[in-house]
Amino acid sequence: MKKISILLNSLAPFFGLSAIYLLFMAIGPESFSSPHNLETILRQTAIVGTAALGMTLVIIAGGIDLSVGSMIALVTVVIAAFLQAGISPLLSAAAGVGAGVLCGLVNGLLVTRLRVVPFIVTLGTMLIIRGSAKGIAHEQKIDAPLSWLNTLLAALAPDALWQLLPAGVWITLLLAVTVALLLRYTKLGKHIIAVGSNEQTALLCGVPVDRIKVIVYTMSAGFAGVAGLMQFSRLTVGDPTVAIGLELDVIAAVVIGGGSLSGGEGSVAGTIAGALIMTTIRSGCSQMGLPNWVQEIITGAIIVIAVSLDRLRHRRRESEQ
Amino acid sequence: MASVNSPAPGPSLRMRNIRKSFGATAALGGVDFDLMPGEVHALVGENGAGKSTLMKILSGAIAADSGTIELLGTPFLPRTTFDARTAGIAMIYQELALAPHLSVADNIVLGMEPERCGILRRSVISRKAQDALAQLGHENIPVDVHVGTLPPASQQIIEIARALATGCSVLVLDEPTSSLSREDVERLFKTIRRLKAAGTSVIYISHFLEEVQEISDRYTVLRDGCSVGNGMTGEATTGDIVRLMIGRSIDQLYPHSVHERGEELLSVKDLQGVRKPRSASFALHRGEVLGIAGLIGAGRTELLRSIFGLDRIKNGSIRVGHSIGCATPQKRWSQSVGMVSENRSSEGLAVHLSVMDNITMNLRRDATRLGFISPRRLQRRAEESMRLLGIRADAALHSVDTLSGGNQQRVALARLLHEDVDVVILDEPTRGIDVASKSNIYSLIDRMAAGDPALNLKPRGVLVVSSYIPELLGICDSIAVMCRGVLGPSYATKDIDQHRLLEEAIGKGMTE
Numbered sequence: 001m002k003k004i005s006i007l008l009n010s011l012a013p014f015f016g017l018s019a020i021y022l023l024f025m026a027i028g029p030e031s032f033s034s035p036h037n038l039e040t041i042l043r044q045t046a047i048v049g050t051a052a053l054g055m056t057l058v059i060i061a062g063g064i065d066l067s068v069g070s071m072i073a074l075v076t077v078v079i080a081a082f083l084q085a086g087i088s089p090l091l092s093a094a095a096g097v098g099a100g101v102l103c104g105l106v107n108g109l110l111v112t113r114l115r116v117v118p119f120i121v122t123l124g125t126m127l128i129i130r131g132s133a134k135g136i137a138h139e140q141k142i143d144a145p146l147s148w149l150n151t152l153l154a155a156l157a158p159d160a161l162w163q164l165l166p167a168g169v170w171i172t173l174l175l176a177v178t179v180a181l182l183l184r185y186t187k188l189g190k191h192i193i194a195v196g197s198n199e200q201t202a203l204l205c206g207v208p209v210d211r212i213k214v215i216v217y218t219m220s221a222g223f224a225g226v227a228g229l230m231q232f233s234r235l236t237v238g239d240p241t242v243a244i245g246l247e248l249d250v251i252a253a254v255v256i257g258g259g260s261l262s263g264g265e266g267s268v269a270g271t272i273a274g275a276l277i278m279t280t281i282r283s284g285c286s287q288m289g290l291p292n293w294v295q296e297i298i299t300g301a302i303i304v305i306a307v308s309l310d311r312l313r314h315r316r317r318e319s320e321q
Numbered sequence: 322m323a324s325v326n327s328p329a330p331g332p333s334l335r336m337r338n339i340r341k342s343f344g345a346t347a348a349l350g351g352v353d354f355d356l357m358p359g360e361v362h363a364l365v366g367e368n369g370a371g372k373s374t375l376m377k378i379l380s381g382a383i384a385a386d387s388g389t390i391e392l393l394g395t396p397f398l399p400r401t402t403f404d405a406r407t408a409g410i411a412m413i414y415q416e417l418a419l420a421p422h423l424s425v426a427d428n429i430v431l432g433m434e435p436e437r438c439g440i441l442r443r444s445v446i447s448r449k450a451q452d453a454l455a456q457l458g459h460e461n462i463p464v465d466v467h468v469g470t471l472p473p474a475s476q477q478i479i480e481i482a483r484a485l486a487t488g489c490s491v492l493v494l495d496e497p498t499s500s501l502s503r504e505d506v507e508r509l510f511k512t513i514r515r516l517k518a519a520g521t522s523v524i525y526i527s528h529f530l531e532e533v534q535e536i537s538d539r540y541t542v543l544r545d546g547c548s549v550g551n552g553m554t555g556e557a558t559t560g561d562i563v564r565l566m567i568g569r570s571i572d573q574l575y576p577h578s579v580h581e582r583g584e585e586l587l588s589v590k591d592l593q594g595v596r597k598p599r600s601a602s603f604a605l606h607r608g609e610v611l612g613i614a615g616l617i618g619a620g621r622t623e624l625l626r627s628i629f630g631l632d633r634i635k636n637g638s639i640r641v642g643h644s645i646g647c648a649t650p651q652k653r654w655s656q657s658v659g660m661v662s663e664n665r666s667s668e669g670l671a672v673h674l675s676v677m678d679n680i681t682m683n684l685r686r687d688a689t690r691l692g693f694i695s696p697r698r699l700q701r702r703a704e705e706s707m708r709l710l711g712i713r714a715d716a717a718l719h720s721v722d723t724l725s726g727g728n729q730q731r732v733a734l735a736r737l738l739h740e741d742v743d744v745v746i747l748d749e750p751t752r753g754i755d756v757a758s759k760s761n762i763y764s765l766i767d768r769m770a771a772g773d774p775a776l777n778l779k780p781r782g783v784l785v786v787s788s789y790i791p792e793l794l795g796i797c798d799s800i801a802v803m804c805r806g807v808l809g810p811s812y813a814t815k816d817i818d819q820h821r822l823l824e825e826a827i828g829k830g831m832t833e
Contacts, residue, residue, distance in 0.1 A: 185440055196422070197421055201431070202420065203402065204418050205432030206402060
């Protein structure tokens with residue numbers, strides 16, 4: 001009985017997702033429910049979804065990372081600059097993701113060494129990284145020669161239908177499964193939950209709290225790096241002004257998926273569902289010809305509703321004891 | 322598990338001349354402490370006597386300034402809690418130290434997870450957890466549920482199981498029974514006896530001297546950072562230990578002038594909150610100090626909060642003077658009811674503001690002129706109340722967090738005097754302050770109830786919640802006991818003794 005209710009709780013974001021999808025199927029145009037549109041939704045979710053995987057870890061560990069949007073911009077700039085210099089696509093991609101990881105390492109070290117709350121540290125690095133990206137790109141887009149990197153998130157060509165989904169979507173899924181396994185089956189995963197659940201306890205039990213935090217911010221930045229790679233794939237240029245405010249979408253995905261900003265809670269499946277919910281709303285609204293501002297209002301309302309429902313469930317569970 | 326089966330000749334733990342200062346205050350001024358293998362050793366002393374500091378040093382949470390520690394005959398210098406844990410010293414803190422979002426098994430092995438290349442060995446983990454719980458006789462606790470969903474008593478067992486799973490030879494229990502029911506206390510004692518029989522040494526910290534008498538073999542008393550006495554528990558009476566703890570006899574500590582009982586100020590009938598209190602009725606008169614005894618978690622704070630309008634009430638009536646009914650805190654202040662909450666730093670005071678700002682925080686109507694505040698007037702008013710409470714006048718502009726716990730509490734009380742309330746509600750007014758300050762607070766409470774025409778002080782009614790029964794016996798005119806959300810009848814203090822109160826507090830002989 002208890003197990004069933006826990007299962008239902010963790011599936012709540014998926015019920016929400018299904019409800020929203022069915023709603024648009026009912027009231028939206030026929031094109032919304034086409035397989036083609038489903039693929040588009042998945043492709044559009046890949047960037048936010050990937051970054052949100054990292055954010056899930058950060059939020060479970062009781063932190064926050066506001067700098068992921070800036071990191072994504074920096075990554076696109078670095079990849080474009082490398083490609084422009086004639087370096088191979090693989091190496092350029094690695095350099096871009098590496099730049100992201102480096103930013104995350106800095107975030108982690110600042111949070112643990114300076115003992116400043118992560119909100120402030122990453123608010124600062126958000127500006128620093130954005131500024132650096134603009135500096136490297138001389139405040140303009142960097143054109144890069146086309147390469148196979150640009151096909152990562154493109155719609156599948158008719159001769160590549162055997163892949164079922166674009167490579168970028170597969171990468172997101174693979175990373176999601178990895179993070180889910182990490183949280184469930186590894187020592188690192190349990191330590192991340194412990195740090196977010198009760199940092200003092202974790203410390204008393206000999207969990208290397210600072211090291212865990214550095215790892216978490218670095219991993220989050222790694223995921224942001226992969227998200228940046230996908231962003232570049234779609235843009236085909238390095239754009240230092242891309243993904244402004246994307247960190248908020250990323251945080252929203254985690255929170256809609258049941259993550260708690262006070263730490264300890266959050267799930268990979270929930271986060272992915274949260275990211276899908278937001279893309280589905282966007283897709284549904286635009287297919288129905290609703291203006292942008294309506295989408296924003298609906299998305300905002302969904303965030304508030306999802307989180308208050310989650311809190312309500314928590315309160316009820318507590319009072320049941 | 323470290324085995325201590327062969328009777329070791331010396332103590333398993335020897336602490337010598339441990340000193341520790343925080344800034345200018347010496348928390349420990351040369352403490353000696355010996356722990357024999359397989360004994361339960363009670364460490365007693367008042368709040369601020371240095372018990373926690375000593376145990377923090379032992380567990381590696383803080384470092385001593387000087388002194389030596391020997392564990393099983395070898396020098397031991399824990400630099401981190403991890404060091405102490407691997408050496409076999411386990412602390413069970415008063416506040417439960419568990420990660421509520423992890424399962425029981427994950428909590429038990431936290432920090433020492435059996436793993437292979439970073440991958441958890443889940444079967445080993447759950448077996449280890451089950452073993453540890455079985456050793457404690459609690460194999461009924463499921464190991465795969467989240468800890469946050471278990472009741473406090475089971476959570477504590479999980480902490481002890483964690484200590485066992487890592488193989489502890491010294492177990493420190495810091496006020497382990499403060500949130501337990503009597504039944505759970507019995508179970509805990511059974512667990513402790515079981516551990517003792519297996520050779521584990523236990524350091525038992527408690528305020529409840531009856532528990533100390535029941536469970537411990539030996540005791541050590543700390544006072545003001547020094548060890549002032551030790552011996553076999555069986556050879557000492559509770560009175561002996563109390564004398565050592567407070568360093569003087571009880572009469573000197575508690576001033577008690579004649580209180581003249583006046584009209585009824587506050588009366589509560591069949592009050593029922595959302596969860597607690599379940600039922601409470603009492604009346605408070607002018608010139609009366611009414612104490613509410615009971616264990617932590619009995620619902621005393623909730624009772625005060627619902628009277629003061631902080632918690633919702635489901636049933637019953639509250640009458641203040643001539644007005645009946647529930648009210649907001651704002652209304653209560655205007656009805657001349659004032660409260661000082663048990664949590665000074667998070668609720669009672671704005672610790673970053675000055676003493677003056679704290680005292681005048683409510684900004685009585687006459688504090689403003691045409692809606693503007695006159696800082697000079699405020700300061701004059703604040704200084705008046707400060708003088709009454711013996712707070713140094715030059716402290717008015719200092720921020721409250723620079724003061725000692727005792728002085729902070731006086732600032733909180735000064736606010737009540739400043740507001741000139743009739744009904745003074747105090748929740749654990751002497752928690753975490755030293756004996757001298759306590760004695761000061763006691764005489765303040767006494768003066769508030771008695772009034773002082775010379776200082777233009779009227780008599781008031783004082784409602785005090787305290788977990789420390791001797792203090793209630795010392796300062797109150799009447800005492801009622803709260804047990805599991807139900808407030809019993811009020812007794813005149815002269816008609817009741819510590820034993821009776823404690824029995825009522827733990828619900829002995831009461832029919833549920």
